[in-house]
Amino acid sequence: MFVGVAPCTSLFRYFFVLVKSRKTRDHIGAYFFQTRPDPAIVYIPTFGAARWENWCSDWVIASTEANDHLVLPSNGPALDRKQWRTKPSLSLEFLPVLDKIKVLVAGGLTSMHVVGDLLKRRIMPLQRRPRLCCWFTGLNDIGRIQRGPGTDLSWDELELLVGGLLGRLLSLSP
């Protein structure tokens, strides 16, 4: 949305690595993506750890159609663990993208602004949609989860949702 390029796995893996969460007696275990711990890589600052504190009491029950990705996996990733952190070599055509991200970071963009913007525009991250976010056209954009007048979140709702998702108060001023 802010950078304006189509999603690409090599670019994603340049910035993120797969991590296995610590497994306790009561937890089955989980994997998540984390910003690559490399000071040479400049990326949009992410959220603090506080957002996870209340995750156990922050849930609802949803009914959906069957989907393979909702089946609890019994095994870990098929990819060898050493390859989780392998940094891909990006071709020269990605240099303007990396430069753009550096400019945005220097300008004060944080993950909170990204989440706030997605919620305000009613665009769900990582959800299938026909167009890139950077081509957003407004209230009737085909990528919105709800379209038309009256479907924008009020400021109070936006504040509450961002606070609930990120564990901090909404402030969209960089």
Added chain:
Amino acid sequence: MASLGHPDCFQSEGALNLVRGLLGWSAPELARRIHAGVAPLGDLAVGEFVLFTSYISCGLALPISPFFLLLLEEFGL
């Protein structure tokens, strides 16, 4: 999952409407798919799953993007 406690949030209709609104599931036939959790363990009907609100921000409310599926495939998840 065994340690999953009683939820503190999203117990009132007003709070559930926030989740429905976030998903874009405000129409009555979709809205009823989201309900407060009471005792999830061993009490989920077929097709029901527990949805943590942070999952919503990751797009795990269906349909999932082809890019995310590609990413999962790349790691063999």
